[in-house]
Amino acid sequence: MTYCLALRLDDGLVFMSDTRTNAGVDNISNYRKLHILRPAPDRIFVLQSAGNLATTQEVLDRIHHDLAAPAGTESLATVEEMFQAALYVGRVSRTVVAAHRDGLMSSGADGTATFILGGQLRGSAPDIMLVYPEGNYIRASDERPFLQIGESKYGKFMLDIAVRAHADLAAAAKIALASMISTARANLSVGPPYDLGVYRTDALTIDEFRITEDSTILHRLLELWEKHIMAALHELPAVTDLDELVAEPGRARP
Amino acid sequence: MTYCLALRLDDGLVFMSDTRTNAGVDNISNYRKLHILRPAPDRIFVLQSAGNLATTQEVLDRIHHDLAAPAGTESLATVEEMFQAALYVGRVSRTVVAAHRDGLMSSGADGTATFILGGQLRGSAPDIMLVYPEGNYIRASDERPFLQIGESKYGKFMLDIAVRAHADLAAAAKIALASMISTARANLSVGPPYDLGVYRTDALTIDEFRITEDSTILHRLLELWEKHIMAALHELPAVTDLDELVAEPGRARP
Secondary structure, three states, X not given: OOEEEEEEOOOXXXXXXXXXXXXXXXXXXXXXXXXXXXXEOOEEEEEEEEEOHHHHHHHXXXXXXXXHOOOOOOOOOOOOOHHHHHHHHHHHHHHHHHHOHHHHHHHOOOOOEEEEEEEEEOOOOOEEEEEOOOOOEEEOOOOOOEEEEEOOOOOHHHHHHHHHOOOOHHHHHHHHHHHHHHHHHHOOOOOOOEEEEEEEOOXXXXXXXXXXXXXXXXXXXXXXXXXXXXXXXXXXXXXXXXOOOEEOOOOOEO | OOEEEEEEOOOXXXXXXXXXXXXXXXXXXEOOOXXXXXXXXXXXXEEEEEEOHHHHHXXXXXXXXXXXXXXXXXXXXXXXXXXXXXXXXXHHHHHHHHHOHHHHHHHOOOOOEEEEEEEEEOOOOOEEEEEOXXXXXXXXXXXXXXXXXXXXXXXXXXXXXXXXXXXXXXXXXXXXXXXXXXXXXXXXXXXXXXXXXXXXXXXXXXXXXXXXXXOHHHHHHHHHHHHHHHHHHHHOOOHHHOOOOEEOOOOOEO
């Protein structure tokens, strides 16, 4: 499996991806799932991928192939808006899956992939979009300005908190990491190292980091987590002491 | 959907269930999913249910029917160990599903149900067990002494924390509530009121509470949550400042 997430904040964008891949539990490996593309000086893209690894690799190869092709070929260098970039990635993705449909069907494998495409074209606002295997896309909403692909449930709680608290870029990077390790603890098929990309609006360049398994920040985060969650629980009045609760003794039957 | 959870602690057991049921998004209702049974003075059971509502109701009716039947009928009053109680519930569940198989198949509905059975028989330790639709069961483990049925992913993080922190019964009740509201915020088909059962070892009676949507404890919990999670993030060194991180500039292609 995979877990990738992206947050859109007032100051910019934050991306985080795990690197674990698996074909069954006995074939575990590590591949980069966060890819930076800067096809022209006026634009930068971050592409995160979940799904069939062969498909995501071929999609990336075709994206680079189109960028190297003669002028006139549609590519991430020619698109004029983010939504066109998302549609382009969707088309490439569908093309790759269609090319391998017969081979995949014979083994019953799912060849599809899902992407988060983020970035900025100079003159437009930065944005993040989720590109479906069907080739269409959705944006993050203003109320819920984050996107997730892969194993999204375990770490969603942290992202909700971040949004409620109007986190800045630095805080959001930590929240992204917290969301990632919550997921990795619950699902073995999500694992380190983790790739982090932090994009400040209008920079048109991105800071990339890799957080490895033996990183002290991971251990420190777990410690602080436990300390503060237990502190929150300590401050909370006992559930069983509240007058407002309807104690319901004697409901036992028969 | 549904979310039910049970924790096994040194001091006893904690149970929490939501009450929302749905048949499609346009048919939402509330039903109790946490049921207390005290079929004899030497035993108490808590049964939590997820899955087909008609099945869970008929299973409960049949359990009560067996308890009222003449001596010699197997029931929760006659079982001698918790595992026998779990197997009995599993058999009743399979019987109910089998009786309606033809009718359910014609509409393509899934008639199965999953249960958590907890409780104590005097002279044995309290325990919690998950009864599968197939009729077999698993216990909670010593390393992960909780069970979940229904929408289990969103709220698992909180239970992990509780276990790491060796929570007592009062703290565990709060953790169960926190796990529940994390789930309810993420999945509309899980919702209040929430039923809470707190069982102290050897009491052979259980304290029951119902937490309603307008309960101030729910709002207070969210507030404290946000405050402490942001405090934990504040204490954490910035992800992007750490020397140990491998900054990876210039990886952009082409």
